[in-house]
């Protein structure tokens with residue numbers, strides 16, 4: 155997902171009896187469906203895990219601007235250009251809300267940015283794949299925003315108040331993005347032969363990377379169990395991936411496109427689609443920095459940050475001068 | 485001569501089309517997140533205005549060309565934007581200086597067009613003037629903030645101003661198209677906007693502690709389409725590639 159492979163601390167979930175009074179009150183509040191707010195007591199591990207999770211989510215929104223920004227200057231119509239630009243602008247806004255949510259946990263946006271730029275913090279593996287044709291703008295909206303929604307809708311009920319509220323705002327916009335992406339695919343799938351070919355090619359390239367967005371199976375992971383006890387993770391990765399496949403396969407069929415999986419089959423007994431796992435070696439390679447675009451994505455973000463230094467410094471210096479003049483006048 | 489009204493609408497629409505393209509090139513790589521969002525806002529407003537101006541141009545022409553056809557199927561010599569709009573982004577300072585110099589003119593132009601004798605034009609201006617009022621506030625504040633910021637930001641802004649100033653004059657050059665339209669009360673005489681422009685720009689430059697260049701030399705050839713810069717061809721290569729590579733597709 156946007157936050158993948160988040161290792162929460164702990165060696166397994168403690169029972170209420172083993173907790174000290176603060177922690178116990180905290181956990182009981184979560185169990186009762188209550189929200190934790192910034193000023194409330196919280197275990198260190200909860201705070202650290204959330205910073206990692208929200209930070210990674212924010213970084214994904216920011217880096218996620220790049221693969222779609224790649225097509226803004228080549229959009230096929232004025233309307234499509236405006237829709238795409240507005241979408242990418244929304245993603246920047248999502249990054250902003252999420253950095254704000256992370257800041258309530260006592261970390262600054264600047265610190266998180268430095269950790270992204272140095273490679274210390276990660277962003278979603280999906281944004282390390284290139285966008286090669288206009289159909290990729292359709293596939294990204296349909297599949298990538300679609301997978302993001304799968305994960306983020308349950309997070310609207312997450313235990314940390316600022317994160318849950320950010321998710322409510324974000325989810326509304328993400329579902330627009332998904333519809334717009336599907337609309338692009340529809341137009342392509344019903345278009346000329348070249349357009350249909352582009353649409354199929356985009357699905358071929360984005361299908362497995364989209365499945366990877368949910369992360370490897372974590373059903374047996376203690377980290378995952380702790381995050382679930384804290385309600386900063388609501389479903390297992392496999393549950394979400396299955397839900398995504400079940401939703402997406404009929405949509406692909408409706409488009410007249412073929413999902414690139416020979417073993418894809420509807421299972422009458424379970425009522426779900428059986429599907430092939432993505433190549434998890436590829437996933438770990440991408441996480442290690444060896445995806446098709448890792449180097450370029452980080453280069454682009456670093457260049458933007460370095461090139462922008464004089465601007466940030468200039469605006470700060472001006473604001474300080476103005477403040478000094480105001481104070482002198484008082 | 486082509487219909488002056490069509491020419492004029494292409495000038496308005498090509499200015500916003502070309503400038504929105506340039507601004508959108510910043511997507512995802514601005515100096516801070518808030519600027520990414522603000523630049524996208526400006527570009528979005530300008531795309532919307534392009535749809536209106538070029539849409540009306542196509543309607544007036546009456547040959548079945550819509551805004552998209554005009555935007556994506558004309559070559560360099562048919563573009564009517566001022567040279568200022570097609571100047572490359574350079575650093576963020578050059579981008580914001582270009583924006584301010586354009587916005588300050590754009591606002592005056594649109595305010596005048598609100599009183600156009602052509603109802604469709606005045607309706608477009610009415611909508612656009614609200615957006616551009618905000619653009620000029622923002623770009624003006626940025627020019628001031630960076631001009632009167634650090635030593636480095638000051639120097640960069642002065643350099644941007646010196647680099648772009650020779651492209652300001654073209655905004656105020658009057659030709660047969662302008663004269664034909666102003667005679668009918670459709671659009672203002674460009675020269676009539678200069679004084680107010682100078683007053684506004686001088687005030688912002690003073691607050692920005694920047695020095696207005698002495699020379700008022702003006703490069704020309706954009707709004708007539710006679711001689712664009714080399715940059716426009718490269719922009720169109722990118723902007724129009726898909727439409728030209730797949731001419732029978734709809735998107």
Ligand SMILES: [Fe+2]
Pocket residue numbers: 215244245248324328
């Ligand atoms: Fe987003």
Ligand SMILES: [Fe+2]
Pocket residue numbers: 215218245299302328
């Ligand atoms: Fe997203």
Ligand SMILES: [Fe+2]
Pocket residue numbers: 245299327328331
């Ligand atoms: Fe999105």
